[in-house]
Amino acid sequence: MTMTTGHSGGCQCGAVRYRTVGALGYPHLCHCRMCQKASGNYALPLGNAKRADFELTRGEPSWFHSSDLVRRGFCRTCGTPLFYDVPGTVSINVTLGSLDEPAAVQPIAQSNPAGKMPWFHALDVLPMEPDEDGSDRAVSIKRSNHQHPDYDTQSWPEEKSHE
Template sequence: MTMAAGFSGGCQCGAVRYRTAGALGYPHLCHCRMCQKASGNYALPLGSAKRVDFELTRGEPSWFHSSDLVRRGFCGTCGTPLFYDVPGTDSINVTLGSLDEPALVQPVAQSNRAGKMTWFQALDALPMEPDEDSSDRAISIKLSNHQHPDHDTSSWPQEKHHE
């Protein structure tokens, strides 16, 4: 959720939530092998938040030191990658996909291009599968969704109503 030139975000299960009060600096896609492994993906979109503008609003992340200089924060419950942190600096990087409104932050650069998949430029030429929003499977997933919504909640998980 956009808030006074800031952003909120969190993990898939809702156990860890955060907020930034300011804009995110240097939004970019990192193609290094460490970011690929940490995200389980071909690249990791990151943006920098000043520590004075950053706060955890729910829970605490788990941390893994991927090197002597860098630690990576993730949800210990669902595994969502959330942060790239160099302790002792004045900023922390958030994963752009963990933002409540990731489409609001467009990357301005790519880093560590030596690790970039050589076939990325061919993605737009791949056949597109039709959206299945009305399929029985898609409806069943939507009705049984346990994912935290893309906005702050006073508590999570929400209480289930029994009949």
């Protein structure tokens, strides 16, 4: 299957990569407790792709059945949450943060508001720390970064030249 439009994404280490065709359906933030635990965060941004428009392009995810109906796909190497899947349905949900261009998909809704943190409305008024792009720490992290880039690569990790 050759896909040319849509979205690509994957885990932090690059062991699992995927691609979708077209727009992702129902991009939303889920606030349920299961999604909080699965992502280790206050909410989990998800969007769905039809299975016919979805393909794994590298590796295989591991799966955890968080209920009798739902399984969650993640990278067994780095732990990145990637998929929310109800087997037997026509679509699969991808985690929007695992997209190569997460800012390209804006959520249109929120689900399970009973689990939403009661102080979310106050986040925009919190003080903002400046970006650390030039600090010694930030430079050191950038130089030693093992994270897969936000685009498809022929292989990963990249071959190191033998000089």
